[in-house]
Amino acid sequence: MEYISTRGQIKAVGFIDAVLMGLADDGGLLVPKQIPSVSAQTLKQWEQLTYSELALEIFSLYIDGEIPRDDLKQLVDDSYATFRDPEVTPVRRVHDQMHVLELFHGPTFAFKDIALQFLGNLYSYISRKNKSIIHILGATSGDTGASAIEGVRGKEGIRICILHPHQKVSKVQELQMTTVDDANVLNLSVHGTFDDCQRIIKELFADVDFKHRYHLRAINSINIARILAQTVYYFYAYFKLVRSGEQRQINFSVPTGNFGDIFAGYLGKKMGLPINRLILATNENNILERFVNEGIYEPGQFRGTYSPSMDIQVASNFERYLYYLYGEDASAISTLMNQFKTTGKIIIPSDKQRMVQGDFSAYGVKNQQSLDTISDYYARTNYLLDPHTACGVAAADQLAQEDEVTVTLATAHPAKFDEAIQLCNIKQTFPAPIEALFNKKQIQTIIGGTNEEITEQLVKFY
Structure with missing residues (x-):
């Protein structure tokens, strides 16, 4: 399988090189040269697979033998052995038309674990095989940082630096990142928004000389491996409903800010998974809603909300969707993205x-x-939603039809956002690993939001 840039200015590369490149060297995003097509017969064969077995089959389509199957199986098994539920991503029925796909059973209680446990192990595998140095650089609106750190902390040959917006993530999200006392981890708390952090990351990766000199690798969803890993649970949830006898059309409602999670569903649909509708749920930072409904993609005024992981104006995965919207015309995408940069x-x-x-x-x-x-929902069903999942549920309630059933992606455990839960006059019990965070020392560097300040920290760290 070869990977190409949405902007068409690099030679096709293999899977491992695509993972290592992260952001394409021409500033675009990497996509598979061809999206694999999965037949109805194959879908039927996959229906009974466990989560890890299904992940192995889907990854194999995109890796195409570049990693030996036995090695790939070990990577997958190791990645999902850390999850608290044997199903990895169990599906819970909330009411007749609503199921919730629980994606928060990994080490940091967030959906990012599903991709980042795998990507962390994959980076470690590549480092050992190639005897190479890997310096991971990422930005987070809350959950990616903790999941990425958990995936690589203490691993030989890997260092990780995560930027997060200062005091704009939940307390639990902050603690999960900043209480990690490992020498290969650097947390930078940046004055500004997540969009500021994300812009800095993309600009540093776009400096190809700097990226290569310091062996920078991407952990954000600009990395194609993140998208491929997230595609798996759409298949798994769909099969779970089919096995239960569900005959109605199946939607997925996806809380999204960076467009990665819903793009994974879009990719699954293009592969042949018969999803009925993809419902894109935003919060008040609703640039993506306006794009779908009005055809205009334009950042608005930033709004802090109770769902801070979705407090994003510029969606880093949006360019991948534009590439397919414009018939895989890389020159058209280059023109559009230059227009966006200018206007x-x-x-x-x-x-x-x-x-x-x-x-x-x-x-x-x-x-x-x-x-x-x-x-x-807590009053009617005794099911406690986190505020991001609540956005997905609210959107599904508004848009789903009577002859449809919707699976809403539950992107985080409610304990990660107790500030919002308390406002609902609901008292929850924290899982023990989260409760323990409040007694740990925080280790972070608070810093201004300029490229120069970030670069200075990176040079010292790497």
Whole structure:
């Protein structure tokens, strides 16, 4: 399997080189040269597989023998052995039309563990095989940082630096990152927003000389391995409902800010998974909702919300979707992204907007509405949603039809966002690993939000 850039200015590379490159050297995002097509017969054969078995089959399509199958199986098994539920991503029925896909049973209680446990082990495997140095650099709106750190902490040959927006993540998210006392981990708490952190990361990776000199590797969802890992649970949840006898059309409602999680579902659908509708749920930072409904992609005013992991204006995976929307025309994408850099917005023609609305439905959830959804579902079903999952549920309630069933992605355990849960007058019990965080010392460097300050820290660390 070869990987190419959405901007078309690099030679095709293999899977391992794509993982190591992260952001394409021409500033684009890497995508598979061809998306594998999965037949109805193969889908039927996959229905009974365990999560790890299914992950092995899907990864194999995209790795195409570049990693020996026995080695790949070991990577997959090791990655999902750390999860607290034997199903890895269990599906819970909340009511007749709503199921919740629980993606928070990994080490840091967030959906990012599903991709980052695998990517951390993959980086370690590559480092050993190639005898290479790997310096991971990432930005987080809350969950990616902790999951990435947990995936590589203490591993030989790997160092990791994570940027997070100072005092704009939940307390538990901050503690999960900053209480890790390992020499190969650096936490930078940056004055600014997640978009500022993400911009700095992309600009540093776009400096190809700097990237190569310091062996920088990506952990954010600009890394194609993240997307491939997240595609697996769409298949797993769909099969779970089919095995239960579900005959209605199946939607997925996805809380999203960076467009990675819902793009994974889009990729699964293009592979042949018969998803009915992908519902894109945003919070008040609703640039993606406006794009689907109005055909305009333009960052607005940043709003801090009770769902901080979705407090994102510029979605780093959006370019991958544009690439397919524009018929895999790399020159068109280069023009669009240059236009975005110059004018700060993208406006698509009406025929393209109709295509977008065929791919996605979208709904932006107001801040209070997310809390009301948490309270309502807890009162009616005794199921406690975190505020991000509540956005997905609220969007599904608004957009799903009577003849459909919806699987909402539960992206985090509610204990990670107790600030919001308390506002709903709900008292929850923290899992022991989260409770223990409050007695640990924090280790972080608070820093200004300029490229120069970040670069200085990186040079000292790496």
